[in-house]
Amino acid sequence: MKWTELSIYTTNEAIEPISNILHEAGASGVVIEDQQDLFTERDDEFGEIYELNPEDYPEEGVRLKAYLPVNSFLGETVSEIKQAINNLLLYNIDIGLNKITLSEVNEEDWATAWKKYYKPVKISERITITPTWEDYQPVSSDELIIELDPGMAFGTGTHPTTVLSIQALERLIKAEDVVLDVGCGSGVLSIASILLGAEKVYAYDLDDVAVQSTKLNVKVNKVSDYVTVKQNNLLDHITIQPNIIVANILAEIILRFERDAYRLLQPGGMFITSGIIQAKRQQVESGLEAAGFEIMEVNQMEDWISIIAKKPEESR
Structure with missing residues (x-):
């Protein structure tokens, strides 16, 4: 099967609503590439490890990537996504550049393309979030593990x-x-x-x-x-x-x-x-x-x- 990678150039404010729009449209996973992440000084008190490659990020703003199957309804689906994003303006949400590009990817590339972004992350004193495919073992007796599948989740x-x-x-x-x-x-x-x-x-x-x-x-x-x-x-x-x-x-x-x-x-x-x-x-x-x-x-x-x-x- 062929897949289309849909890239949307937008703002940090619009990440959540556009992610919801993409999931509602049938996207399997949404990747968030925020250029500000490259320059953010992060507190590592919870043991986070950040390995960011500048080549994976836009020159400015935020880029959201989603993957849609190539079928006879693709054009209609993309049009509906564009309209839904434009409708965010009615809620005074800044959608920024709102540039949308499409590119085709093969099945094997799609299956692994977005997984590289998701690794176990300790986000609080006790809780670590890990994708379901990672074999993560707790490092302390009071650590709490939440497993999520980003392919189905927001x-x-x-x-x-x-x-x-x-x-x-x-x-x-x-x-x-x-x-x-x-x-x-x-x-x-x-x-x-x-x-x-x-x-x-x-x-x-x-x-x-x-x-x-x-x-x-x-x-x-x-x-x-x-x-x-x-x-x-x-x-x-x-x-x-x-x-x-x-x-x-x-x-x-x-x-x-x-x-x-x-x-x-x-x-x-x-x-x-x-x-x-x-x-x-x-x-x-x-x-x-x-x-x-x-x-x-x-x-x-x-x-x-x-x-x-x-x-x-x-x-x-």
């Missing part, structure tokens, strides 16, 4: 927004906590929550591809008994009262359900939000405070912001 779980979310969960989760994962994507935050001691996780996503990815990954990581996965629009019609709500999605989406999050959380509960670019930080903070939350922490990794907000013990 990335590898090592994007700064995901790392910030997991580091917050690691600090906040207590035994017997109930967690809502809103916009679950690959399910990595749901899996992490159970491994860190939560009693139950409810994972929701409007995208059926994400729902199936989460179901697959919770099964691979043997936590299916503790994670309920459902297709749902944010927190619509949800009545569960959790201790923690985590949402690693765009700022614009967070501001659509912050009042629902406040309503559902138990007094003293925490709302972890990520996926926020620096320019949207104040907007999200103001929305959370207007809903009744107290801002407890604001954390940053590269250009991304994570906010931890608390519902007061005596909520209004």
